[in-house]
Amino acid sequence: MQEFTLEEVTKYNGRNGQKAYLVYQDKVYDVTDSDFWDDGEHMGLHEAGSDLTDEMDMEAPHDSEALEDYPVVGTIKK
Numbered sequence: 677m678q679e680f681t682l683e684e685v686t687k688y689n690g691r692n693g694q695k696a697y698l699v700y701q702d703k704v705y706d707v708t709d710s711d712f713w714d715d716g717e718h719m720g721l722h723e724a725g726s727d728l729t730d731e732m733d734m735e736a737p738h739d740s741e742a743l744e745d746y747p748v749v750g751t752i753k754k
Contacts, residue, residue, distance in 0.1 A: 677748070677749075677750055677751060678704075678749060678750035678751075679750060679751055679752070679753045680697075680704055680750050680751070680752060680753065681752070681753050682699065682727055682752060685697050685698075685699055685704060685725055685726070685727070685752075686725045686726065687725065688724060688725050689716045689723065689724050689725035690707075690708065690713060690715055690716020690717070690724040690725070691715060691716045694716070695708045696708045696710075696713050696716045696724035696725070697724060697725060697749065698722075698724055698725070698726065698727075698728050699726065699727040699728065699729065699752060700727075700728055700729050700732055700743055701729055702751055702752040702754075703748050703750075703751055703752075704748065704749050704750040704751060704752065705743050705746045705747070705748055705749070706746060706747050706748075706749045707724060707746050710745075710746065727752075
């Protein structure tokens, strides 16, 4: 499995043909094909290419199970 730095993940913001990745609890998820992540944005609240761990744990109306439908493409380097 590929390892990413948080800086590397920022390149996968879902814009201009880029894939859309997000980080949750040090796992990198590919949400590129999701209708919920249009142009790298989720509901106008979250942006692809970032670590959403704190936002999901504190603000999201759904829990981490919502990510189970998306492939894990890597982890964050420690």
